[in-house]
Amino acid sequence: MNTKRFAYKSMDDLQSALKDLRVELPLDDDIKILSESISVKGRKIANRIAVQPMEGADGNLDGTPGELTKRRYERFAKGGSGLIWFEAVAVQHEGRANPRQLMLDEKNADKFREIVENIKEICIKTNGFEPVVIMQLTHSGRQSRPDGTPRPVIACNKPLFEKDKPISQESIISDDELKRLEIKMGNAARIAESIGFDGVDIKACHGYLNNELLSAYQRKGEYGGSFENRIRFMVNSVANAMANTSSEFIVTSRLNVYDGFPYPHGFGVNERDGLEPDMTEPLKLIDILHNKMGMGMIDITIGNPYVNPHVNRPSDFTAYECSEHPLKGVERLVNCAKAVQRQFKDLVVIGSGLTYLRQFSPHLAAGAIKNRYFSIAGFGRMSFAYPNFANDILKNGYLAPEKCCITCGKCTQLMRTSGNAGCVIRDGIYAEFFKALKLAVK
Incomplete structure (x- = not known):
C-alpha cells in the first residue's frame, strides 16, 4: 500500500523533491494569469479555473438532482470558478452507474433547468459573472448498476479487468444499440441546450462505455478493430450533438488520452511499450474532433479510477502496492495535456491532476498555462474539500493548506x-x- 505523505511546507521543499525525483513541473510564483478570461464558441469564461465533473450519486430515483446535489452546485457557484463542469448525467436508465446517478430526459428536464438557473444566478450575485456550465453525458458501460446490482454493458470482453469472472457475451452491446445510443446523445444535447446549459461533454474517459470503445481492438463489426471503427461511436455522438444544437452551443468531451493498460486493453498505448503513453491515436482523434468537426474545447484526463486510480488521481494513499511517487503521476497528467495543447494551439485544453499539490496547485496551474501545457486548470477533488478554492486563489492569491484536499x-x-x-x-x-x-x- 502506498502511504507516502505530502510533507512540503514551502515551494523550496517541493522544488527539492521534484529535483530528487527527476520530475519536471512548470511551477510559477506569479499566478495572475489565472484571473484572465478566455472564450469558447463566443462564450466568455471569466477565469482560467474549472470545477471538474465530480460524480455525486445523490440524485433522486427519477434521475433529477437531489438536495445534496443542489447543495453541492450552490457551493460551486459561490466558489468563483469560471467553468463549472456538471457531473455525469446518464442518457438512459440502463447506463446509470447507480440508482441515484443523474439521468436526463424530456420528462425531468425542468428540474435540471432549475439547477442550472440557480448556479448562474448565485454566481452572478456572488462573483459578478455568469459561469459557463457544461453537462457531461454518459453511459456507464461495464460499471452500470441502474438498480443497485451490476448490469454491465461492455464493448468487448477484457480479461485484464474480468480475470476469473468473465462477463457474459450477452452483455456486449450490439452495433444497433450503439447506433440508437448515438441518437440519444444528440437528443440529450438538444434538451441540455433548451434548459440553459452552455454545452455538453460526450464523456469518453475513465473506463466507461465510450472510453472502452476506443480500445475495442478485439471487437467485431462496425465499432471495433480498426481506428476508424473504434472512434465511430465517439465521432457519431459528437456529430449528433452538434446537429441537434445551435452553432453557439459547446460540444466537447472529457477524453482519456491514455488508459494505463497494456495493449489490447487500453487506448493511448502501443503494442510494444505496453504501459507508456503513446499519443498517436489520441492526437489523430482530436484532430478529427477539432479540425474537421469544429470542437473548440477538450478536457484531457487519463487512467481508470476503478482499476488504476493512482494514474487518474495521484494520491498519498492507494489500496494496492504502488511504487510510483504521486508527483510522477502529476507529471504524466500534465504532460499528456501538454502534448494536446502544443499540437492544437487554438484548442482550449483543460488540464487535470492539480489537486495533489494542495496549496501549491495554483503555482502549477499558472505555470502550465503560461508554458502552454493547457489553457484552463481543472480541479476535481479540491472542489469537494474546498468549494471556495477559486475565489481564494483569485482574490487572496493563495490556498489555505488547512482547507485543501489531502487526497x-x-x-x-x-x-x-x-x-x-x-x-x-x-x-x-x-x-x-x-x-x-x-x-x-x-
Whole structure:
C-alpha cells in the first residue's frame, strides 16, 4: 500500500523533491494569469479555473438532482470558478452507474433547468459573472448498476479487468444499440441546450462505455478493430450533438488520452511499450474532433479510477502496492495535456491532476498555462474539500493548506459505499455519513 505523505511546507521543499525525483513541473510564483478570461464558441469564461465533473450519486430515483446535489452546485457557484463542469448525467436508465446517478430526459428536464438557473444566478450575485456550465453525458458501460446490482454493458470482453469472472457475451452491446445510443446523445444535447446549459461533454474517459470503445481492438463489426471503427461511436455522438444544437452551443468531451493498460486493453498505448503513453491515436482523434468537426474545447484526463486510480488521481494513499511517487503521476497528467495543447494551439485544453499539490496547485496551474501545457486548470477533488478554492486563489492569491484536499480517497470510498459523495475530512455532513458507516476518519 502506498502511504507516502505530502510533507512540503514551502515551494523550496517541493522544488527539492521534484529535483530528487527527476520530475519536471512548470511551477510559477506569479499566478495572475489565472484571473484572465478566455472564450469558447463566443462564450466568455471569466477565469482560467474549472470545477471538474465530480460524480455525486445523490440524485433522486427519477434521475433529477437531489438536495445534496443542489447543495453541492450552490457551493460551486459561490466558489468563483469560471467553468463549472456538471457531473455525469446518464442518457438512459440502463447506463446509470447507480440508482441515484443523474439521468436526463424530456420528462425531468425542468428540474435540471432549475439547477442550472440557480448556479448562474448565485454566481452572478456572488462573483459578478455568469459561469459557463457544461453537462457531461454518459453511459456507464461495464460499471452500470441502474438498480443497485451490476448490469454491465461492455464493448468487448477484457480479461485484464474480468480475470476469473468473465462477463457474459450477452452483455456486449450490439452495433444497433450503439447506433440508437448515438441518437440519444444528440437528443440529450438538444434538451441540455433548451434548459440553459452552455454545452455538453460526450464523456469518453475513465473506463466507461465510450472510453472502452476506443480500445475495442478485439471487437467485431462496425465499432471495433480498426481506428476508424473504434472512434465511430465517439465521432457519431459528437456529430449528433452538434446537429441537434445551435452553432453557439459547446460540444466537447472529457477524453482519456491514455488508459494505463497494456495493449489490447487500453487506448493511448502501443503494442510494444505496453504501459507508456503513446499519443498517436489520441492526437489523430482530436484532430478529427477539432479540425474537421469544429470542437473548440477538450478536457484531457487519463487512467481508470476503478482499476488504476493512482494514474487518474495521484494520491498519498492507494489500496494496492504502488511504487510510483504521486508527483510522477502529476507529471504524466500534465504532460499528456501538454502534448494536446502544443499540437492544437487554438484548442482550449483543460488540464487535470492539480489537486495533489494542495496549496501549491495554483503555482502549477499558472505555470502550465503560461508554458502552454493547457489553457484552463481543472480541479476535481479540491472542489469537494474546498468549494471556495477559486475565489481564494483569485482574490487572496493563495490556498489555505488547512482547507485543501489531502487526497485520502475517502470521497470515493463514501460514494461507493453509500451513494453520497463529498469531503469527509472538511465537510461535516459527509463526515457524519462516513462515521455512520463505521469507517475511520483520520
